[in-house]
Amino acid sequence: MNEGNTDEFDVLVLRKGTHGIPIEQYAAALRERLTDRTVRLARTPAQERELIDDAEFVTGMLLSDDVLEAATNLEVFACAYAGTGHLPLDQLEERGVAVTNASGVHGPNIGEHVLGAILRFTRRFHVGQRQQDRREWRHYQAHELQGSTVTIVGLGAIGQAITERLEPFGVDTIGVRYTPEKGGPTDEVIGFDGDAFHEALARTDYLVLACPLTETTRGLVGREELLTIDPEAVLVNIARGPVVDTDALLEALRGNQIRGASLDVTDPEPLPEDHPLWNFGNVQITPHNAGHTPKYYDRLADIVAENVERFDAGDGADLRNQVL
Structure with missing residues (x-):
């Protein structure tokens, strides 16, 4: 033609x-x-x-x-x-x-990306990879996903796809959305009210951000939220970089206030070559690739x-x- x-x-x-x-x-x-x-x-x-x-x-x-x-x-x-x-x-x-x-x-592919990130930190494949690179045969401790609490911020098509893929793993799920009265596929649904969100963070093992960037969600995860969440929790961000306060995340990582983070999006983005986030062994960075x-x-x-x-x-x- x-x-x-x-x-x-x-x-x-x-x-x-x-x-x-x-x-x-x-x-x-x-x-x-x-x-x-x-x-x-x-x-x-x-x-x-x-x-x-x-x-x-x-x-x-x-x-x-x-x-x-x-x-x-x-x-x-x-x-x-x-x-x-x-x-x-x-x-x-x-x-x-x-x-x-x-x-x-994007539902299926981003759902799989999030599931992969969670399993990576649960079974600590990144630790095994580092030891393999050194040809070092040494046992290390891992975690178990079953029985964990996963909080998913955003229950649109992507949030729903993530929830569906978590169902076989025996986890408890909390969904966060603007209109909690609509309910959703998660075990619980809450709004963005500060007290409710912080109460959910206090019992969260994996925090997944799958929300649009709005006035409400910009800086949603900052210093107070990272102080509230359990130190063994993992952050997974496939939303937009500014949903997380990068300086607060760096402070939390340096202070062992969080187990790790999987970041498909960052602030700034692209992440500069000299940015300190590149240097953490417990931070997984992918170049806004979950959507592929x-x-x-x-x-x-x-x-x-x-x-x-x-x-x-x-x-x-x-x-x-x-x-x-």
């Missing part, structure tokens, strides 16, 4: 990919699901500006100001990320454009293709994952 022509089409895919996976794979996944519709891929900035002029349904990672300015007929923007804070939401709302996100795409999965575009295409069909059927006000 010549991506530069101006033939009519049903869905426009913008050019930015993610996780190093070519955006062509996303367009192909949409075509497999929408066999009776035309999916166009804009591969250059000029093509984005040209093709979006006639587009009603557009999907992509980003929506720059110049591309949005050229969008005279846009009705739906299907964001290919779970987060939409980077989008010009005020302008889209003024134009009456519906916005959806990719919530749920070879199934990303397939899961995203399932959501977006369903919404294309709803939109074409006149159900534009009832789109899956609609945030605006």
Whole structure:
């Protein structure tokens, strides 16, 4: 297909990919699901500006100001990320454009990432690896996950996926969410009220952060929280770096106030080469990698293709994952 022509089409895919996976794979996944519709891929900035002029349904990672300015007929923007804070939401709302996100795409892979991090610290595989590197055969003490309490901050699609994967391990779970009255899949559900949160921290063995970065969650885990949590507890952050006060975390690590931390996100990010967090043997750092999965575009295409069909059927006000 010549991506530069101006033939009519049903869905426009913008050019930015993610996780190093070519955006062509996303367009192909949409075509497999929408066999009776035309999916166009804009591969250059000029093509984005040209093709979006006639587009009603557009999907992509980003929506720059110049591309949005050229969008005279846009009705739906299907964001290919779970987060939409980077989008010009005020302008889209003024134009009456519906916005959806990719919530749920990351559930399985991030759930597995968190489970792996917890098991790593439970069985202390990092200690075994260090001894293997030294060819040192020496027993070391480990922990047991069964009977532990895992507190999960954020019970969206990712928090739910984490909870599901913990079920076979015989743990007690506490969920933290803005609206605890909604309940959730965890054994207990609490809100962000300071007293309730600290009471939960006092009996937490593994604290998993899976929440968006908001005014409420920025600095949620600071000095007071790290003093409250049990010294044998482990922090796992797959949310956003600023949910944790980095200076307070460093103080806790240096003072043995916490057993360890698994950080897929940091503040600052990327983590500078000379940052002290790199030097702790009980800190696992991954480069914001928990979101990577070879199934990303397939899961995203399932959501977006369903919404294309709803939109074409006149159900534009009832789109899956609609945030605006």
